Structures are given as C-alpha cells and as structure tokens.
Amino acid sequence: MRPLLEKKIPLALVFIIGIIMTLQYFVPHPISQTIYDNSLMWDRAIASMAYIMAIVSFLRFHSRRLKDKNYAPYSLVAILSFAAMVLIGFIGGTGSDSLFQKMYDNMMVPLQATTFSLLAFYMSSAAYRAFRIRGIEATVLMITAFIIIFGTTTIGNYVPKMNEIVEWIMAVPNLASKRGIMIGVGLGVVATSIKIILGIERNWVGG
Amino acid sequence: MSVRDFFIRLSKIDRKYIYLVILIGLIIPLIFPPHFPQKMSPQVKRVFEYIDTLPKGSYVILSADYDPSVAPEVHPMYKAVVKHCILRGVIPIGMTLGVQGAGLALDAFTEAEKVLGARRDTDYVFLGYQAGGAVVILGLGEDIKSVYKTDYFGTKTTDIYALKPVKNYRDIALVISFSGSAIPATWAVYAYTKYGVKVAAAVTGVSAGDFYPYIQAGQFIGMLAGMKAAAEYEDAVNRILKEKGIGKFSTSAIRMMDANSIGQLLIILFIIIGNIGYFLSRRRK
Amino acid sequence: MHISTNLWIWIQALLTLAIFTFLYKDNPLFRMAEHLFVGLATGYGLVVVYKNAFYPNVWVPLFQEKQFIFIIPFVLGLLYLTSAFPKISYMIRWPMAVLLGIGSGLSIPLTIQTYIIEQSKSSILRPPYSNLISWINALILFVGVVSVLVYFYFSIPHDRPGVKQISKVGLFLLMLGFGASFGYTVMARFSLLVGRLDFLLNKWLGIRPF
C-alpha cells in the first residue's frame, strides 16, 4: 500500500498531467483551452497554498533564533516587521494611498534599490580580481569586456569607430554565442521534461 | 619598496579599498560636475539629426512606453526629445501604450510649456494612454483620430488644431518608442514593417543589447541607449538653448553620466593595474 | 545645503546607508536592515499572494461561485500541511506531482519552438546579402552557432582532430559573449549606484551640485 501512495500515484499523476499538458498545445478545440485555463488556475491555487508552509518555515527559523544571543534582536525585528506588514496589509488595505503602499515605497523600495546598486561595487572587485591575462579564454573574455566598458563611456565616443565596434560585438559574435547556448539549453529542458514525465528522473520521490 | 613590489602588492589589495575608491570617485563628480565634453555617438546622432533637419510643422510620435522604475535613464531622453522638437518647430504627438507612462510624459510636456512657452494643441499634442498594445500601433497606421477619439485632456481629436492635417502614419515623420522592455520591437514589426513609417528606439542600457540585431537589420533609424545617450541628447539640446539665448539648461542626465563614466574608467584602471601586478609577479617566479 | 525634513526621506536614507555598510563588513546596523528587509518582504509577499493568488484562484471559485471542481486543487494544497505529520508526510508529493506535470508538460512544445527551432532557423545562411559585411556577419553567426553546439557535444572525446578545433572556436565565442555581456552591464549597474548616491546627496542632504 505505501509504495503505491508514496511513489506510484505521484509518478502516475506526473505522467498523465504531463502528457495532457503537452498535447493541449496542439489541440485548438475549446475543451483544450478550458483545460489550459483551469490548469493555470490550479497551478496558482496549489502554489498559493504552499505559501502556508513557507510562512511556517520562516517563523520557525526566526523564533528558534530568539534563543540565540547573537541573533535574538535581529530575528525579533524580522518577526515584528513581518507581522506589521501583514496586519497593515489586511486591516488597512493595499490601495495606492494606504500605509501598506507607503511602507513598500519608502522602506522596501530603497532597500531593494540599494542592494541592487551594490552590484556596481561587486562588478569592480570581480573585474579587478578575475580579469587577468591568463590563458587564451580568460584573455578573450577580458579584452572584450574591456572594449565594451570603455566604449560605453563618454570618452569612448572620441575613439574613431568605437561605437560601431561595440555594436558589432553585441549584434554578431555575442548573438552567435547566445544562440548556441539557447539551443543547447532548449534540448536540455525538453529532455529533462520528458524524463520527468516518463518517471526516469525521480529524485523528488526519493529516487 | 620597489615600483615592482608596489604593483604586486597593489594587485592583491583588499577589495574594501576598491569600494572606497569607487565611492569617492562617484561622489565627487556628483557634487562638482566635471562637465566632460560630450560627443554624440552615431546612433544618437542619427536620431538627433533626423529631427533637427525635419521641415517645420512635421509630426513626430513620441510614445512613452516606460514606467517609473526605468525613469532615471529614459525620462531625461523623453524630456530632451520633446524640447528638441519644439525648438525646431516640429510638432511632437505624445502618447503611451502603458498606463504608467502618461504621468511621466505629461511631466515632460509641462516642463516644455514652462521652459519654452510651448502651447498645447498648437506646438504639441498629448493623446495619453490607449489600451491594446499592438492593436493600437496598427490602428494608428489607419486613422489616428479613430483610435484616439479624445486626447489626454478630453478634447475631441477632430477639434485639435494641430492635428487637422494628420490622418495616419503617412503624415508622421518619425515614431520614437521610449521603453525599458521589448515594446520598441513591437513598433518596429507593426509600424515600420507594415506601414513603412520610420521608427527609432529609446531604451535602457540593459535592454539595449537586445535591439542591436534590429539596428543591423535597419528596422530602427537609430537608438538612444541608456544614460549615455540621455546625456548626449540633453547636451545637444542645451546647445540649441544656448544658441537661441534661452538658457534654462537641464543637466540631470549629463551629471549622472559623468559620474557613470568615471566609475567605468576606474574599473578599466583597476584591470590595468591588476594585470601589471600579475605580470610582474609571474616574471619573478 | 538643505537637509530634508521629510520623515520618510530620512527612513529611506538610513536604510540606504545601512545596506552600504555591508561593503565594509557585517555589522549590527546591516543586520538590522537585512532582517527588517526580510521581514517586510515576507509580510508583503503573504498579503500579495493572498490577494492575487489565493483569493481569485481558490476562495472565489470554490466558496463564492461554488465551482466544486476547485475542491481538487484546494485539497491538493491542503496536502502540503501533511509534512507536519511524519507518518503521512509523503502525501506532499501529490501536489508536487501536479505542479511538476503542469510545468514540464507546458514547457516541451514551447521550448522546442522558441529555443530550438527559432534559434536554429535564424542561423542558416540565406543569401543573397547586400554587401560583404553582411556576408561576413551571417557567416560568423553560422559558424558560431555550429561550433558552440559542437562544444556542448557530450558523448565524444573533445581531443579528436576536428572536434577539438571546432569546440575550441565554440569556447572562444562563449568567452567573447560573456565578456561582452559583462562589459555591457557595467554601465547600467553604475547608473543604479549613481542614482542611489544622487538620492543621498541631493534629496536627503540637499547638496546642490556646484
């Protein structure tokens, strides 16, 4: 009984649903469209309920840390700010003039934007450390990056043909490499999907 | 310590010092703008010169297909192009395919009223937002006034003086799509390929990479890409303002781009220093 | 200098500075901001998921419109909770199976179309080309795509003559593409940082440029 419930039913579900979802792409009939629309709704419905598990995990993670001297004050901040956001959102509403939106605009947005902007620093240190003339591949990478970084400055415009070189690199060799990667990725994605549907790739049910 | 040791030690420096140099390198030009002389890159030049040489009274559609998240890069472009059109007697028709673009575009036209004394419905037209995306683009190719029955302010488009001679794309000299996403490509496919109207793109630095194939294929007459193009265009408009003795320059993009360029040049400097150190330390071994 | 008197601007500025301190090292100020960020974001996420996903896709169809077929996703969703009971916790695999089935089924035809067919199709040489440069560009695209594909070939040794050279060209192009993307992103990322610094200097401290 247990292997049936534990492995066979989930694998059968993946197989049946996977094949239906693949075939519906080729079937224009309204029934196929209904299946598609409903499956997207079901997908969102099921995924939204997984959020309960996520919140449980989040709260457990931080409440356990309340006992740890090093983390207690910070995890308390995390729990309180979580609770505040939830209460404000459910009680005060989420309209464009609500406190919920104000908290988002004035606290989350600057936190996001600043974390995002750290990338400028990280790019500098990564370039400094890694862009070395070391073997042919690393050198090609470095020289291309070097040309493009320089070509996109104000001063780059003073070097004849610089802009044309930047455009050409972006539109021709860069595009060629991206296309090659994408075709390979496409094959990998399709093969993995087929393996999942056929039940060959089954780590998620314990191998 | 020899010069060689200095470079070798420098090439192994802690990254905190790099961060510090970058930080200082960006703050100083923001407070004391260096005003690097701007030279227009070819893509920007093509758009600028095209508008610059249009006969007075020509029409240009400026579609504000961007939202506040990409405004730092794209909004200065929109403002500069609006001013450029008005200074040259070209009539900009403002519109947007995204709801959030309306407020931003309106801001640009309000500024043009204040700075240049532009008059609504005579020197410019602002149609506002219309839902439908590609359908709107196609519709404009047939009849602008039936797609937009009224403008942003509720005036009937058939009553707008400046729009009297305009029917569809045949009367439009250029369409520029300002965006942080793939919308300019939609304009290229539907407006240029289907109706043959000239199209240009004004996009963020990150998305610009996706549009180079369109430029190579000649589907855009030119492209304004990122902060750099915004600064170049702003500078060119400032020069016209100076010629005409109006003053009231705007420098927001120029200032930001100067800091940007310094940051990029610092990275280049780091790469060079790092390689000198690496090269010297290898030779020692 | 006209320092801002708006409380929200001050909060924004302090949060911005707190994040920047991480560049120096991990410190209490950053930890505070980081945990605040994580807490706010998760709270925000819960509210948004409830309003945009749970309410329209579960609550409305099942409890308001009484479409009882929606009992199925609702029950499947509830099965997530079984993970709290070790004896039946394997039942969590059922909703997982449904999501995996939908995800992999949808991806197959779409991926073949957009990733494999479209990209291969546009790499084929299609003369005539108008000038020498477009000829060379088309040739580079053609050779590039083919050589990168050879580089990804897994089941032949890459030291074979012919294969070795072609896959080297592929690797060379990959590196060139990586360098180009890296370099191109630099300008955009600096724009973000300049934007943050401009906020601090201009909006918060009110320093006008000289």
Place this chain on the structure above:
Amino acid sequence: MILKTILFILFLSPPRVFSPDGTGKKLTIVLDIPDAIRPQITTLNLVRECSDGKIDTLDILPFLKAYTDNSLSHKKDYRYKILAYSNGNLIFESEWSEYTRPTAKWFDKDKLPLFIAMMLFTIIMIYYIAQARANKPLYLRPIAGLEAVNEAIGRATEMGRPIIYINGLTGISDIATIAALNILSHVTKRAGQFETRIVVPCYDPVVYTIAREIVKEAYTTIGRPDLFNPDDVYFATDSQFGYAAHVAARMVREQSATNFFMGYYFAESLILSETGASTGAIQVAGTDSVAQLPFFVVTCDYTLIGEELYAASAYLSREPLLTGTIKAQDLAKLLLVAVIVLLSILSLFKVNITLGLF
C-alpha cells in the same frame, strides 16, 4: 439633406464570414465596403445574431477591413450584417450573412511539423534509454564543473564548515529549478556520508517544500535520517534582493566552505557569488540564464554552462537510464547542425526549400 442621406444608403451583398482557426471561439468577418464610402464613415457597427436569437451590436474601428469576433461558442451559429454611419446618419447597410459556426478542431495542422519534431526527439530518447537498459556503456566527456562537485564537498568536510546550496530564483515550472533540485539530491547524499552540514535557503515556497523533501529523502537513502535538520532547509523570503541580502550575510557569518549556485538567476547572481568569493569559499555554479552566466564564470571556480546544468544529474548519478538521454540530446544536436549546414549549402546554390519548421 434628408433626401441626400437616404439616397446614400446602399444595400450591398452580405459580408463574408469564416472560421479563422480551430479554437471554436472565433469568426472573422470581411468588411467589403466600397472605397468611395470609407472616408465618410464615422461609426461602423457590426450586428451579430446568434442562433439562440440573441442580437448584439459591436462598435468597431471604421477603417478595419476585417474583424475577428472572439469568445463565441462552437455550439452555436452566428450571422452578421454591417451598418455604417456618417455623423449619426446611416449611409450603408448590408444584408445578413449566412449563419456560420466557429469550427472546433482536434488538431492544429500548422503545428504538425512541431509535433513531428517533438515525437522524433521522444523516440530518439526512448531508443537510447532502451540501449542503456541493455547495458551498453556510454562514453561521456569530462566536464570540469561536475568533477569539481565532489572536490568541493570534500573541502567543506576537511574544513568542518557548511555547504550553502541555492536552487535559483524561479519556481518549479522552470525546468532549470528541477535540474538544480536533482543535483541537490546528489550533493546531499555525498555530503551526508561525511556528515557535512548542508544549508539550503529557499526563495520560492513550492521549491522550498520540494527541496525539503529531497534533502530528507537523500539522508534516508544513505541511512542517516538523523542528519536532517529542518532549520537548514528553510524559506528565507521571496523578495529578490531581500533574499540576496540574506544569503550574502549568511555566507559571511557562517563562513561557508563551499557554495553551490544551481538553477536560474537574475541580477542578484553577482551579489551572491562575489560575496562568496570574498569569504574564500570554493564555488560551483550552473545556470541556463544567458544574462547571468558571465558573472558566474568570472567569480566562481567552476561554472556549468547552459546545457551542462541539465546533463549534470546524469553525470553525477552515472545511472544508465539517465546517461542514455544525453546520447539522445547529442544526436538531436547533430541533426540540428546537419539541417543548418545542409540548408545553408542549398541556399548558396539558390535552392530555397522550406523544411516544415525551417
């Protein structure tokens, strides 16, 4: 004035109506209005009568040459007539069209080549899987990034510090996430044998539930269910940069010896990998995100590029069933290269054939 308008009303032949596709929801109505009348039209109406007697008037753009009516039913018939007005006066009215039913089909003929391509690939896969079952050994070229996986786990064991494993920032419908979760299973089994701790902060709620299950299962498989610590596989947050800040901080605080970045990433990739590099961790990345690959290549010790991420599961397990499918991918690549080269050569000799999809 009134006389003039009446004279202008033209009664013309009915509009042509046809079913444009097999969705059973659409009808396309061709609006054959004489060019002489077109410019005068200010309002164009299409009157639709359904076989159940319901009549609707649709206000459409006056310049349209054809209109596609959506959201109809394939179980009913519809007929249409055109009404055109000039400033409120009727100037044109057509007769009713024939009753037409939107056709609902069970197969879209335009997608036949795609269907054949898909079936071909599936058959190739099944063939090689069968071959693998018959135990024909397969050669697989070494991939540095994958050989490094074991080395990286070993390093964490030696140093007695944890491994941080990230599954990317997309949901479960993204196949890259599934590939990442498969590698997670292998890494956990291997690390578990040495009792090395593995920390998995999650971004997506669904991925969190699956990751938890996979880690638990992996420990059970190697006979060490006691190693599973629910606090080490947890949901961090689902905000892109909030997550990046959390994971970066965790790398610094835990001084993780090894970091794995598998799956799909966005701009946060460099925040994660450069912070990891600053702590001196050994880092292995694997992604199919073309935009983020450069940053991983520059900052990580090993990077699985695109398709290599999908091949990883087969490489690590060496299970014949899985390695069989790699051979199928290779054959598909060979076929694609052959098609690209062949069609290119043909078009050089001015032979332009279109091969279904191409």
